[in-house]
Amino acid sequence: MIVGKVTGNVWATRKEDSLSGLKLMIVSRVDAFTNEEKESFIAVDQVGAGIGETVLVATGSSARMASSIKDSPVDATIVGIIDEMEVSDNQ
Amino acid sequence: MIVGKVTGNVWATRKEDSLSGLKLMIVSRVDAFTNEEKESFIAVDQVGAGIGETVLVATGSSARMASSIKDSPVDATIVGIIDEMEVSDNQ
Amino acid sequence: MIVGKVTGNVWATRKEDSLSGLKLMIVSRVDAFTNEEKESFIAVDQVGAGIGETVLVATGSSARMASSIKDSPVDATIVGIIDEMEVSDNQ
Amino acid sequence: MIVGKVTGNVWATRKEDSLSGLKLMIVSRVDAFTNEEKESFIAVDQVGAGIGETVLVATGSSARMASSIKDSPVDATIVGIIDEMEVSDNQ
Amino acid sequence: MIVGKVTGNVWATRKEDSLSGLKLMIVSRVDAFTNEEKESFIAVDQVGAGIGETVLVATGSSARMASSIKDSPVDATIVGIIDEMEVSDNQ
Numbered sequence: 001m002i003v004g005k006v007t008g009n010v011w012a013t014r015k016e017d018s019l020s021g022l023k024l025m026i027v028s029r030v031d032a033f034t035n036e037e038k039e040s041f042i043a044v045d046q047v048g049a050g051i052g053e054t055v056l057v058a059t060g061s062s063a064r065m066a067s068s069i070k071d072s073p074v075d076a077t078i079v080g081i082i083d084e085m086e087v088s089d090n091q
Numbered sequence: 092m093i094v095g096k097v098t099g100n101v102w103a104t105r106k107e108d109s110l111s112g113l114k115l116m117i118v119s120r121v122d123a124f125t126n127e128e129k130e131s132f133i134a135v136d137q138v139g140a141g142i143g144e145t146v147l148v149a150t151g152s153s154a155r156m157a158s159s160i161k162d163s164p165v166d167a168t169i170v171g172i173i174d175e176m177e178v179s180d181n182q
Numbered sequence: 183m184i185v186g187k188v189t190g191n192v193w194a195t196r197k198e199d200s201l202s203g204l205k206l207m208i209v210s211r212v213d214a215f216t217n218e219e220k221e222s223f224i225a226v227d228q229v230g231a232g233i234g235e236t237v238l239v240a241t242g243s244s245a246r247m248a249s250s251i252k253d254s255p256v257d258a259t260i261v262g263i264i265d266e267m268e269v270s271d272n273q
Numbered sequence: 274m275i276v277g278k279v280t281g282n283v284w285a286t287r288k289e290d291s292l293s294g295l296k297l298m299i300v301s302r303v304d305a306f307t308n309e310e311k312e313s314f315i316a317v318d319q320v321g322a323g324i325g326e327t328v329l330v331a332t333g334s335s336a337r338m339a340s341s342i343k344d345s346p347v348d349a350t351i352v353g354i355i356d357e358m359e360v361s362d363n364q
Numbered sequence: 365m366i367v368g369k370v371t372g373n374v375w376a377t378r379k380e381d382s383l384s385g386l387k388l389m390i391v392s393r394v395d396a397f398t399n400e401e402k403e404s405f406i407a408v409d410q411v412g413a414g415i416g417e418t419v420l421v422a423t424g425s426s427a428r429m430a431s432s433i434k435d436s437p438v439d440a441t442i443v444g445i446i447d448e449m450e451v452s453d454n455q
Contacts, residue, residue: 001297001314001315001316001346001347001348001349002314002315003283003314003315007123007124007178007179008123008124008176008177008178008179009176009177009179010094010123010147010173010175010176010177011173011174011175011176011177012147012171012172012173012174013172013174014138014139014171014172015138015147015170015171015172016137016138016157016158016170016171017158018156018158019170019171024092024147026123026124026176026178027123028123028124031312031313032280032281032283032299032300032301032313032314032315033280033281033299033301033313034313038312039122039129040122040123040124040125041092041093041094041123042092042093042094042123042147043092046289047287047288047289048287051179052179056283056285056288056297056315058346058347058348059348060151060152060153060333060334060348061151061152061153061243061333061334061425062333062334062336062337062345062346062347062348063153063346063348064153064156064346065291065337065344065345065346065347066289066291066346067289067290067291071156072153072156073092073149073153073154073155073156073157073168073170074092074149074153074156075092075149075150075151075153075154076092077346079288079289079292079346080285080287080288080289080292081285081286081287081288082283082284082285083284083285083286084283084284085281085282085283085284085299086281086282086283087280087281087299088280088281088282088324088325098214098215098269098270099214099215099267099268099269099270100267100268100270101185101214101238101264101266101267101268102264102265102266102267102268103238103262103263103264103265104263104265105229105230105262105263106229106238106261106262106263107228107229107248107249107261107262108249109247109249110261110262115183115238117214117215117267117269118214119214119215130213130220131213131214131215131216132183132184132185132214133183133184133185133214133238134183142270143270151242151243151244152242152243152244152334152425154244155244155247162247163244163247164183164240164244164245164246164247164248164259164261165183165240165244165247166183166240166241166242166244166245167183189396189397189451189452190396190397190449190450190451190452191449191450191452192367192396192420192446192448192449192450193446193447193448193449193450194420194444194445194446194447195445195447196411196412196444196445197411197420197443197444197445198410198411198430198431198443198444199431200429200430200431201443201444206365206420208396208397208449208451209396210396210397221395221402222395222396222397222398223365223366223367223396224365224366224367224396224420225365233452234452242424242425242426243334243424243425243426245426246426246429253429254426254429255365255422255426255427255428255429255430255441255443256365256422256426256429257365257422257423257424257426257427258365274388274405274406274407274437274438274439274440275405275406276374276405276406304403304404305371305372305374305390305391305392305404305405305406306371306372306390306392306404307404311403319380320378320379320380321378329374329376329379329388329406331437331438331439332439333424333425333439334424334425335424335425335427335428335436335437335438335439336437336439337437338382338428338435338436338437338438339380339382339437340380340381340382350437352379352380352383352437353376353378353379353380353383354376354377354378354379355374355375355376356375356376356377357374357375358372358373358374358375358390359372359373359374359375360371360372360390361371361372361373361415361416
């Protein structure tokens with residue numbers, strides 16, 4: 001999964017029926033080790049994430065394993081809110 | 092999903108039978124946060140998108156979840172037309 | 183899907199049984215908007231493409247949706263021959 | 274699969290139910306030949322990997338083939354601990 | 365599929381049960397047109413490839429279509445040994 005930072009909201013009135021009711025958010029990918037921000041994309045939120053939060057995002061077909069979106073055209077889903085990341089020096 | 096800008100049309104007379112009747116469009120990927128244009132690819136349109144519109148594109152196997160293309164060799168589908176994107180400063 | 187230019191042929195005598203009889207071609211990815219050539223890979227041809235032709239390539243699991251290769255280890259398939267691409271200035 | 278180095282831990286209290294009980298680790302991708310470190314991501318550990326270990330990571334839908342996570346939104350799984358990598362000069 | 369050059373071997377004693385008995389090799393991706401070497405990864409060998417050979421590699425879910433690894437966490441499989449690649453000037 002990738003680490004992301006929620007940076008905004010997206011609205012689309014005209015869309016595939018199976019996307020109705022899903023919350024779409026702008027997420028900037030963050031490197032899990034260096035914390036560097038990378039490209040941004042759109043993810044469906046399944047855990048009530050808010051702007052500015054650091055989240056766990058499942059991508060590809062795995063994004064559809066989250067509850068209630070099994071048959072939706074979704075390739076990125078916010079599946080967790082990250083409380084803490086601990087990078088070790090003991091490497 | 093990724094944000095795209097519809098930039099053109101594509102015609103292919105000789106093609107897989109299951110692609111018949113599908114509208115193929117050229118889409119340039121746009122970074123959802125910086126708005127920078129990235130690489131361009133071909134997507135099937137399922138929502139009546141027009142040239143110049145900003146759209147939501149599902150990729151990979153998720154592209155086949157859109158209605159009526161479950162068994163087509165399609166890896167990118169326009170599944171929504173974006174009305175508004177709001178990037179927050181509250182980060 | 184991606185736009186490709188067919189640039190060569192590949193022969194492999196020793197291979198998975200399910201690849202037998204499939205035509206393998208070298209394809210260079212072309213950016214659909216800028217026309218710039220990108221990385222090259224191997225695709226199975228399902229539409230009778232020839233060297234130098236511009237083609238439509240399905241990738242990932244979608245590549246296996248093309249007829250007769252449902253259970254083959256194929257991740258890129260030529261599914262159409264592009265007749266014309268029209269990039270619009272009206273953006 | 275890719276080679277990775279385990280560099281940290283991640284905690285997420287609020288998450289998809291199907292992720293409960295899974296151990297999430299920060300993994301830095303390592304080039305299998307040059308040993309160069311690349312981008313970092315989050316993987317589910319299925320083999321008891323520790324910080325600093327070099328591991329084998331399955332990605333995409335293949336990450337869900339590991340035991341007990343078939344229906345979880347997981348796109349990267351640590352499926353082995355690498356004992357030794359031997360790069361040959363005989364090329 | 366991608367073209368690769370087999371550059372080494374990998375050993376992992378502790379691993380997912382379904383990986384037992386599979387031969388893991390280090391493969392460097394090679395651009396099919398320019399012959400340039402790219403990133404390296406780990407692939408399962410299904411055709412008896414040796415160090416230094418140029419091979420055809422299936423990636424993603426397609427890697428699991430090869431015989432006997434349908435339910436293994438494998439995302440890259442060597443599915444053929446390339447005898448010859450012919451790049452055409454007639455473009």
